[in-house]
Amino acid sequence: MALAKRYDVLVVHDLAYADIVYDGWKAPSIMQVPGARDVAVEFFTLSKSYNMAGWRIGFMVGNKTLVSALARIKSYHDYGTFTPLQVAAIAALEGDQQCVRDIAEQYKRRRDVLVKGLHEAGWMVEMPKASMYVWAKIPEPYAAMGSLEFAKKLLNEAKVCVSPGIGFGDYGDTPCSLCTD
Numbered sequence: 001m002a003l004a005k006r007y008d009v010l011v012v013h014d015l016a017y018a019d020i021v022y023d024g025w026k027a028p029s030i031m032q033v034p035g036a037r038d039v040a041v042e043f044f045t046l047s048k049s050y051n052m053a054g055w056r057i058g059f060m061v062g063n064k065t066l067v068s069a070l071a072r073i074k075s076y077h078d079y080g081t082f083t084p085l086q087v088a089a090i091a092a093l094e095g096d097q098q099c100v101r102d103i104a105e106q107y108k109r110r111r112d113v114l115v116k117g118l119h120e121a122g123w124m125v126e127m128p129k130a131s132m133y134v135w136a137k138i139p140e141p142y143a144a145m146g147s148l149e150f151a152k153k154l155l156n157e158a159k160v161c162v163s164p165g166i167g168f169g170d171y172g173d174t175p176c177s178l179c180t181d
Contacts, residue, residue, distance in 0.1 A: 001035035010066055011040035017131040019049035019100045022108045025129040031061060041066050048132075049100045050092040057081060057089040107132045114178060134178045135165075147173050 004011050013030035021027050030036050041062035047053040056078075060067055092099075111127070114134055118125050125136040137143075142150050147164035154160045154176075165172035 001033055001039055004039040005035065009039070010063070011036070013040060013042040015042050016045045016048055018044060020104050020107055020132060021130040022104070022111065023129065027130055037063060039063060041070065046089055046092060049103065050089075051103065052089065052092070055081075055085050055089070057085060118178075135175045136178060137175050143174060147176050151176055 001011070003009070011030065015027060015029060018027040018029070030040050030042050033040075041060050043058055043060050045052075045058035046055065047058070060070060110132070111134065115125060115127055118134070118136065123136060123139055125134055128134055138145075138147060138150050142153070145153070147166045151162050151164040154162055163177040165175040165177065168177075
Protein backbone atom coordinates (compact mmCIF):
# COMPACT_ATOMS: atom_id res chain seq x y z
CA MET A 1 0.00 0.00 0.00
CA ALA A 2 2.99 2.26 0.52
CA LEU A 3 3.66 2.26 -3.23
CA ALA A 4 0.05 3.21 -3.96
CA LYS A 5 0.22 6.03 -1.41
CA ARG A 6 3.57 7.31 -2.69
CA TYR A 7 2.37 7.53 -6.31
CA ASP A 8 -1.23 8.45 -5.51
CA VAL A 9 -2.56 5.30 -7.17
CA LEU A 10 -5.86 3.72 -6.20
CA VAL A 11 -6.05 -0.04 -5.82
CA VAL A 12 -9.19 -1.90 -6.90
CA HIS A 13 -9.47 -5.51 -5.72
CA ASP A 14 -12.06 -7.95 -7.06
CA LEU A 15 -12.92 -10.57 -4.44
CA ALA A 16 -15.48 -12.36 -6.63
CA TYR A 17 -14.35 -15.87 -5.68
CA ALA A 18 -13.98 -15.31 -1.93
CA ASP A 19 -16.37 -18.14 -1.08
CA ILE A 20 -15.33 -20.60 -3.81
CA VAL A 21 -12.29 -21.87 -1.90
CA TYR A 22 -10.99 -25.36 -1.16
CA ASP A 23 -9.07 -27.44 1.34
CA GLY A 24 -9.37 -24.93 4.18
CA TRP A 25 -7.79 -22.06 2.25
CA LYS A 26 -9.23 -18.59 2.85
CA ALA A 27 -9.16 -15.95 0.15
CA PRO A 28 -7.36 -12.87 1.45
CA SER A 29 -9.04 -9.49 1.43
CA ILE A 30 -7.00 -6.47 0.46
CA MET A 31 -8.62 -4.77 3.44
CA GLN A 32 -6.45 -6.99 5.68
CA VAL A 33 -3.36 -5.10 4.48
CA PRO A 34 -2.36 -2.19 6.73
CA GLY A 35 -3.13 1.10 5.00
CA ALA A 36 -5.50 -0.41 2.44
CA ARG A 37 -8.45 1.65 3.60
CA ASP A 38 -6.57 4.77 2.56
CA VAL A 39 -5.98 3.76 -1.07
CA ALA A 40 -8.13 0.74 -1.94
CA VAL A 41 -11.62 -0.52 -2.60
CA GLU A 42 -12.76 -4.10 -2.84
CA PHE A 43 -15.67 -5.52 -4.80
CA PHE A 44 -17.70 -8.61 -3.95
CA THR A 45 -20.32 -10.05 -6.26
CA LEU A 46 -23.13 -12.44 -5.47
CA SER A 47 -22.71 -13.95 -8.95
CA LYS A 48 -20.44 -16.80 -7.91
CA SER A 49 -21.32 -17.58 -4.30
CA TYR A 50 -25.09 -17.43 -4.79
CA ASN A 51 -25.46 -18.38 -8.47
CA MET A 52 -26.70 -14.89 -9.33
CA ALA A 53 -24.63 -14.41 -12.48
CA GLY A 54 -26.04 -11.67 -14.68
CA TRP A 55 -27.97 -10.04 -11.86
CA ARG A 56 -25.21 -7.43 -11.36
CA ILE A 57 -25.60 -7.52 -7.58
CA GLY A 58 -22.66 -6.91 -5.29
CA PHE A 59 -21.10 -4.44 -2.95
CA MET A 60 -17.95 -2.42 -2.47
CA VAL A 61 -15.98 -1.54 0.66
CA GLY A 62 -12.92 0.57 1.29
CA ASN A 63 -11.77 4.16 0.85
CA LYS A 64 -14.81 6.32 1.58
CA THR A 65 -14.04 8.96 -1.06
CA LEU A 66 -13.46 6.38 -3.77
CA VAL A 67 -16.56 4.38 -2.81
CA SER A 68 -18.66 7.57 -3.03
CA ALA A 69 -17.18 8.54 -6.40
CA LEU A 70 -17.73 5.08 -7.88
CA ALA A 71 -21.28 4.97 -6.52
CA ARG A 72 -21.97 8.28 -8.28
CA ILE A 73 -20.55 6.97 -11.57
CA LYS A 74 -22.62 3.79 -11.23
CA SER A 75 -25.78 5.82 -10.63
CA TYR A 76 -25.19 7.64 -13.92
CA HIS A 77 -24.61 4.34 -15.69
CA ASP A 78 -27.62 2.24 -14.73
CA TYR A 79 -29.91 4.07 -12.29
CA GLY A 80 -30.06 1.18 -9.84
CA THR A 81 -31.01 -2.44 -9.75
CA PHE A 82 -34.54 -3.86 -10.07
CA THR A 83 -35.98 -3.96 -6.52
CA PRO A 84 -36.98 -7.67 -6.49
CA LEU A 85 -33.37 -8.56 -7.34
CA GLN A 86 -32.19 -6.45 -4.41
CA VAL A 87 -34.66 -8.20 -2.11
CA ALA A 88 -33.43 -11.61 -3.33
CA ALA A 89 -29.83 -10.54 -2.72
CA ILE A 90 -30.65 -9.47 0.84
CA ALA A 91 -32.36 -12.81 1.45
CA ALA A 92 -29.29 -14.63 0.13
CA LEU A 93 -26.88 -12.67 2.32
CA GLU A 94 -29.04 -12.94 5.45
CA GLY A 95 -30.14 -16.55 4.93
CA ASP A 96 -28.58 -19.91 5.69
CA GLN A 97 -25.13 -20.01 4.10
CA GLN A 98 -25.09 -23.78 3.54
CA CYS A 99 -25.89 -23.10 -0.13
CA VAL A 100 -22.56 -21.26 -0.47
CA ARG A 101 -20.68 -24.21 1.03
CA ASP A 102 -22.60 -26.59 -1.26
CA ILE A 103 -21.68 -24.57 -4.35
CA ALA A 104 -18.01 -24.53 -3.33
CA GLU A 105 -18.08 -28.29 -2.71
CA GLN A 106 -19.60 -28.92 -6.14
CA TYR A 107 -16.83 -26.88 -7.79
CA LYS A 108 -14.22 -28.71 -5.68
CA ARG A 109 -15.43 -32.08 -6.99
CA ARG A 110 -15.30 -30.77 -10.56
CA ARG A 111 -11.83 -29.30 -9.98
CA ASP A 112 -10.58 -32.62 -8.64
CA VAL A 113 -11.92 -34.54 -11.66
CA LEU A 114 -10.49 -32.02 -14.13
CA VAL A 115 -7.03 -31.86 -12.55
CA LYS A 116 -6.86 -35.65 -12.18
CA GLY A 117 -7.79 -36.08 -15.84
CA LEU A 118 -5.23 -33.52 -16.96
CA HIS A 119 -2.53 -35.22 -14.86
CA GLU A 120 -3.45 -38.62 -16.32
CA ALA A 121 -3.10 -37.10 -19.79
CA GLY A 122 0.38 -35.88 -18.88
CA TRP A 123 -0.59 -32.23 -18.50
CA MET A 124 0.87 -31.17 -15.16
CA VAL A 125 -1.19 -28.35 -13.70
CA GLU A 126 -1.35 -26.94 -10.21
CA MET A 127 -4.33 -27.71 -8.00
CA PRO A 128 -6.23 -24.40 -7.66
CA LYS A 129 -6.97 -23.15 -4.15
CA ALA A 130 -10.04 -21.22 -5.28
CA SER A 131 -12.49 -20.40 -8.09
CA MET A 132 -13.83 -22.65 -10.80
CA TYR A 133 -10.86 -22.22 -13.12
CA VAL A 134 -7.66 -24.16 -13.74
CA TRP A 135 -4.83 -22.08 -15.21
CA ALA A 136 -2.74 -24.45 -17.26
CA LYS A 137 0.57 -23.70 -18.92
CA ILE A 138 0.40 -24.80 -22.54
CA PRO A 139 2.30 -28.10 -22.97
CA GLU A 140 5.79 -27.58 -24.40
CA PRO A 141 5.17 -29.05 -27.87
CA TYR A 142 2.44 -26.43 -28.40
CA ALA A 143 3.74 -23.46 -26.39
CA ALA A 144 5.24 -21.64 -29.39
CA MET A 145 1.84 -21.35 -31.08
CA GLY A 146 0.47 -19.11 -28.31
CA SER A 147 -2.73 -19.47 -26.35
CA LEU A 148 -5.17 -18.38 -29.06
CA GLU A 149 -3.93 -20.85 -31.68
CA PHE A 150 -3.68 -23.57 -29.03
CA ALA A 151 -7.28 -22.90 -27.98
CA LYS A 152 -8.39 -23.17 -31.62
CA LYS A 153 -6.49 -26.44 -31.99
CA LEU A 154 -8.14 -27.91 -28.88
CA LEU A 155 -11.56 -26.84 -30.12
CA ASN A 156 -11.14 -28.11 -33.68
CA GLU A 157 -9.29 -31.34 -32.98
CA ALA A 158 -10.37 -32.41 -29.48
CA LYS A 159 -13.72 -30.58 -29.23
CA VAL A 160 -12.54 -28.98 -25.96
CA CYS A 161 -13.21 -25.30 -25.38
CA VAL A 162 -10.74 -23.27 -23.30
CA SER A 163 -10.18 -19.57 -22.78
CA PRO A 164 -6.91 -18.44 -24.35
CA GLY A 165 -4.71 -16.72 -21.80
CA ILE A 166 -3.98 -13.82 -24.17
CA GLY A 167 -7.45 -12.52 -23.34
CA PHE A 168 -6.07 -11.64 -19.91
CA GLY A 169 -3.18 -9.56 -21.27
CA ASP A 170 0.18 -10.05 -22.95
CA TYR A 171 1.61 -12.03 -20.04
CA GLY A 172 -1.28 -14.48 -20.28
CA ASP A 173 -0.28 -15.89 -23.65
CA THR A 174 1.41 -19.01 -22.28
CA PRO A 175 -1.46 -20.45 -20.22
CA CYS A 176 -5.04 -21.24 -21.04
CA SER A 177 -7.96 -21.32 -18.64
CA LEU A 178 -10.19 -24.34 -18.20
CA CYS A 179 -13.48 -23.93 -16.37
CA THR A 180 -15.12 -26.58 -14.22
CA ASP A 181 -18.55 -25.04 -14.73
